[in-house]
Amino acid sequence: MRANTVHKRAYNHCLSTLAARPLGSWGVSEAELSDALEVSRTTVRGVLSGLAAAGIVGTDGTRRRLIRHPVPEDYFPGFETETVAEAVERKFMQWVLQGDCRPGQVVNTSELARLFGVSTTAVREYLTRFSQFGLLKRRENSGWIFAGVTPDFAAEIYEIREMFELRSARRFVELAPDSPAWAELASIEREHHALLSEIDARYRDFSRLDERLHRLIHDTSRNRFIRDFYDVISIIFHYHYQWDKSDEKERNRVALREHLDYIAALRSRDLRQIDQTCRAHLRTARATLLRSIAVGPLGGAPERGRGPDAAKPGVVLPAE
Template identity: 90%
Template sequence: MRANTVHKRAYNQCLSVLAARPLGVWPVSEAELSERLEVSRTTVRGVLAGLAAAGIVGTDGARRSLRRHPVSGDYFPGLETETVAEAVERKFMQWVLQGDCRPGQVVNAAELARLFGTSTTAVREYLTRFSQFGLLKRRENSGWIFAGVTPDFAAEIYEIREMFELRSARRFVELAPESPAWAELDAIAREHHALLAEIDARYRDFSRLDERLHRLIHDASRNRFIRDFYDVISIIFHYHYQWDKTDEKERHRVALQEHLDYIAALRSRDLRLIDQTCRAHLRTARATLLRSIAAGPLSGVKRPQSPGTGESAPMASTG
């Protein structure tokens, strides 16, 4: 990861920490912040200097104080904080969703590397990891084959997803009150309300919000296998949901409300309520996925081909 990227990621993480704190004295040392952000003290000093320059944090000798809470404009854009692996993952997902990728299609790592503007090694590492879940099959000579998803495969994925998400949700509520994850959850909830208020014009914006919420919950598991599994969930649900545009706006409205119920349950830390709202939401997602698989690909839909621009065709919700 480039040093500049490390700084920007740490800066954004620190902003999330400060967003959950009251204004006033901020009793934190460089060593404590270095441990929390998992970066060097040199990076921490750079972050603190940036916060001071932005008027967010003030210093009086050895004492630091929070002068104002961060706003959205204080954060570095997500694309500027990506690791190489994250960039490959994002571009591969866009390639699958926007292209004409169909079961049986050959996936060539060298061609994808040129398309993504990254190294062949980075693409191969991602494809090798991704192939372990059955959506890509390695050919004996070279390359991979993109495999299809059957209703039986989808049912298996759903069963594992439910187990992993429930486990992750339980770990989420064990996070300390000052954890940045809670501030991020609040920000996601606010964006849900904003999107509901403009659902007629912005209903296709739901997918990115959906991705943020579920990935935030899965990340709380602190389990790399659960985190990796969510990559497969994203591909399967996004890829197939785009086929079925029936009642898309209403489906997204329902999913937004289910998300808010789920977020409220997480906030309550009531495990029974969390279990109830999580299972209800995932049942809705499963039903929509199976309907999309049965419907099959949309015909006559032209999709943009470049995954490197950051512009993506509308994606339907993963639920």
């Protein structure tokens, strides 16, 4: 990771931490902040200098003080704080959701690398991660096949998703009140309300917000297998959602309200309420996925003579 990226990630992390603190004395040492942000003291000093220049943190003699809380404009944009792997993941998701990935389409990984501005190795490593879930299959001597999703596959994915998300949600409410995750959840909640108020014009922005909320919850599991699995969930659910446009606006309106119920349950730390709202939302997501699979790409009907469990046409991804 580039040094500048490390600084920006640490700076944003520190802002999220300060957002949950009361104004006034901030008695943290460079060593403590270095441990909390998981960066060197040199980077910490750069972060503190930036906070002082922005008028967020000042000094009172030898002690630091939090002068004001951060606002959204204080944060570096997300794309400036990404690792290479995260950048590939984001760009691949955008590529899929923009409709550039269609069943039967042949794609060259070197072309993807050029499009994303990364190495072919980074793209290949990203695609390899999906093979363990059966979503991508390696063809002998000629790259990859996107296997597609059948109703049976969707049912299996839903079962694991529910189990992992409930486990992650329970871990989320164990976080300390000053954890940056709570500040991020509050930011996501505000964006939900903003999107609902402009749903007629912005309903297609839902996918990004949906991914952000569920990834936040999965990331707090501190389990690399759960985090990796969410990459597959994002591709499967968001990609197939694009197939059925018939009631997209109303569907997204319902999902936004379910998200807000879910967020309120997380804030309450009531495990029973969390379980109820999480299961209700995931059942809706499963029904939407199954309906989208039935509709097929571009809103077309499934091919005649094909049973619901028949293999779907795949996306072939050659190695070079």
